Amino acid sequence: MANSLVFTIAYVFILFCSSAFGNRMYLSWNKTNSVVAASNADGICKLMVEPRGYTCEEHKVTTKDGYVLSLQRIPLGRSGGKKGDRVPVHLQHGLLMDSITWLLSPPDQSLALVLADNGFDVWLASSRGTKYSRGHVSLKPDDEAYWDWTWDELAAYDLPATSQYVHDQTGQKLHYVGHSLGTLMAMAAFSKGEVVSMLRSAALLSPVAYVGQITSPLGRTAAENFLAETLKWLGLHEFNPKGDAVTKLLKKICAQPGVDCTNLLNSFTGKNCCLKPSIVDVFLDHEPQPSSTKNLIHVAQMIREGTIQMYDYEDEGENRRHYGQSTPPAYNIESIPKNIPFFLSHGGADALSDVNDVKHLLQTLKDHDRDKIVVQFQEDYAHADFVMGTNARQVVYEPLMTFFKRY
Template sequence: MAYTITTKIIVFLYLTSISEAIRNVNSINSRDELSSSPINQVGICSLLIETQGYTCEEHKVTTKDGYILSMQRIPTGQGGKKSDKPPVLLQHGVLMDGGTWVLNSPDESLGFILADNGFDVWIANTRGTNYSRGHTSLNPSDPAYWEWSWDELVAFDLPASIQFVHDQTGQNMHYVGHSLGTLIAFSAFSKDQTLNMLRSAVLLSPIAYLGQISSTLARAGADAFLGEALYWLGLHEFAPRGKAVADLLSVICKMPGNDCSDLMTSFTGQNCCVNSSMTDKFLEHEPQSTAAKNMIHLAQMIRTGAITMYDYGNVDDNEKHYGQSTPPVYDMESIPKDFPMYLGYGGADELADVQDVNTLLKSVKDHDPDKLVVQYQDDYAHADFVFAVNAKKLVYDPLMAFLNLN
C-alpha cells in the first residue's frame, strides 16, 4: 500500500521518537522489570485460581523449538468434585495470557464454569507472556527469542499444548479459543494438524480474515507500517507496557479520526457487557508481550485481506523460507468437513468484524451442517465473549451443550 504524505510524516515522527527512546534505554530490559514485579513472582494458579477456592496445578510444556510454556490445570470444581468429563484446552488471544479465562468471578469466568460443570480444564499460555518466557537456550533479552509470528504458534505451541494434555490425561480434548486462539486453530485444522487428539473446537470472536477490520486504531497501525518500524529499529519484543509501544500508540492516537479515550473500546469495538469494575484487575495482568514479528504478520493480514504465512517482503527471502516467491496460503476450505466446530461472533466486534466472519463462513459453507454451530450475538464486541457479565447465559451455556454432544 502506497504511503500518503500524511502517513510519511507520521512514520518519520514516530521513527524519531522511537530512536530517541532507544538511545535512552538503560541496561534494565523489559524482562528484568517484569521479574521484579510482584505479579511475576507467582503463577496464575496462586494468583487467580486458588484464591477463588479451586484446586490448581502448574505445568510446564516445552515446544520442539525450545520454548518453555506454562500451563494450568483445574482438575476439580468448587468443593473439590473431581472432573468426570473430557479435558478442555483454553487458548487466549494476542496480548493476553491464560488469565483471560479466570479474571472474572467464578460464576462469570469460563475456566471456572467449565470446572464446576465437570470438565477437566487446562489453560494454555503462549510464548512471550509473563509465565511462558523460558527457553532451553535463549533469553527474552536475546533478539532471537522473539523471532516468531503466529506461524510458530501453529507449528509449535499449539501442537505441544495439545499433545501435553493428551499425554497427561490419555484422552482427546475439546478446544476453546478466543481471537488469536481461533486463528492458530483454523490454520492448524486447515493442514489437518492436531485433529486426531481433538473432539471439537469452540471458536469465539473467530479470526481468519482481517481485510475488513473496522477497528480504526488497528487499521491505522497496520497501514502506517508501525509494527515494522519497531522491528527495523531492533525492538523485537512488542511490550505493551514499554515506552516504545506507548510512543507508538501516542502516534496512532494523534491520527485524524482516532479516539483513544478508551483504548479497549477503540481497538475491540463497544463491548456491551464488560463490568467496568474489573478494569483495574484487568490492567494488573494484561496486556502482555508478544513478538513484534507477530504484530507485523497480523498487520499483513489487515493490508492484504489474505490468510497466509509470514511474508518476508521479497522473493529471495520467501524462496529461502518456503521454496516459493510468495508465502503459502492457509486454506480454510481444507478444514475437514466432519470436524465439530462452534463459532460465536458479535455484531459490535471491530476486530473479528462481521464482514470478515462472513468471509470465513463462506469458506466453510460445505461443512457438514450437523457439525457446525454458528452463534451471532448482535450487541457483543470482541472482549464480551470472555469478560461479559452475561456471557454464561448467552454464550457459555450453549457452548457447554455443544461440548456435551461431542
C-alpha cells in the same frame, strides 16, 4: 465521544512510546516480574485460581523449537469430585494476552472456572513470550532470535505441543476453545492436519481468520501506516505494551471522576456492551502481554492484503529460503476436516472479528458438515465481551457447554 477520542489518542501515544522508547523501562519491568515469577513457582495458580477456592496445578511443556510454555490445570470445581474422570478443555487466549484472559471476571463469570464447576478438566495455555511462558532451552528474551516468530509458529509449535500434552496427561480427546488469535492458530493448525486427531470439538469465540475488513480504527491505522514495521526498523523485536509507568498512568487516568476506561478497550475492539468499568482495572493488573514485533507485522500484512498466508518476508530470496517459493504459502481453510464439530460465536459490534470477515470465513466453510457446525451471533457483542462480559455465561458459555456435552 470527546473523552473516548482523547483517551484513544493518549493510549496510542503511550503504546508507541513504551514500545519505541521503552527498552530500558521494559528491561526494568521484566527483571521485576522475573523475580516475582521465580519466587512464586506456582504462578497463575497461586495468583488467580487457588485464592478463589479451586484446585490448580502448574505444568510446563517444551515446543519442538525450544520454547518453554506454562500450562495451568484446574481439574476440579469448587464442589470437588473425582479427579481424572472429566473431559479436558484446552483454552487458548488471543493476541497481547495470556491465560489470565479466562480468569479476569468473578468465578461465576470466568469461563475457566465456570467450566471447572460444570464438570470439565480445564487446561489454560499461555503463548511464548508472555510473562509465564518466557523460557527457552537456549535463548533468552533479551536475544533478538528469541522473538523471531509469528502466529505461524504458534500454530505449528505451540498449539500442537500444548494439545499433545493435555491429551497425554488425561488420556482423552479434548475440547478446544480459542478467542481471537487463538482461533486463527487453531484453524491454521487444523488446515494442515495438526491436532485434529486429538479433538472432540473446537469453539471459536470472536473468530479471526480473514481480517481485511476490520473496522478497528487503531488496528487499521497501525496496519496501513506500517507502525509495526517501523518498530522493526528501529531494532525493537519485542513489542511490549505494558510497563510500570504505563500501567500507573492509565490507572491514574481511569480513576478520574467521570472517566469510563472501557472506552480504551472499545476504541480498539468495538463497543463492548457488557463490561463493567471496574473490569479494566483488573485487566490492567495483568494485561496486556508482550508479543513479537514480527507477529504484529504478520497480522498487519493480513489486514492490508485480506488474505490468510504465512509471513511475507517481502523479498523473493528470503521467501524462497523459508518456503521454497517466491511468495508465502496460503493456509487452505477449506482443507480443515469437514467433520470437526465447530461452535462459532461472533458479535455484531466486533471491530476486530468483523461481521463481513466472519461471513467470508463461513462461506469458506460452506461445505463443512452442517450437523457439525453451530453459528451463534450476538448483535450487541464486541471482541472483549466474549471473555469479560458480565452476561457472557448466560449468552455464550451455557450454550457452549451444551454443545460440548454433545461430543
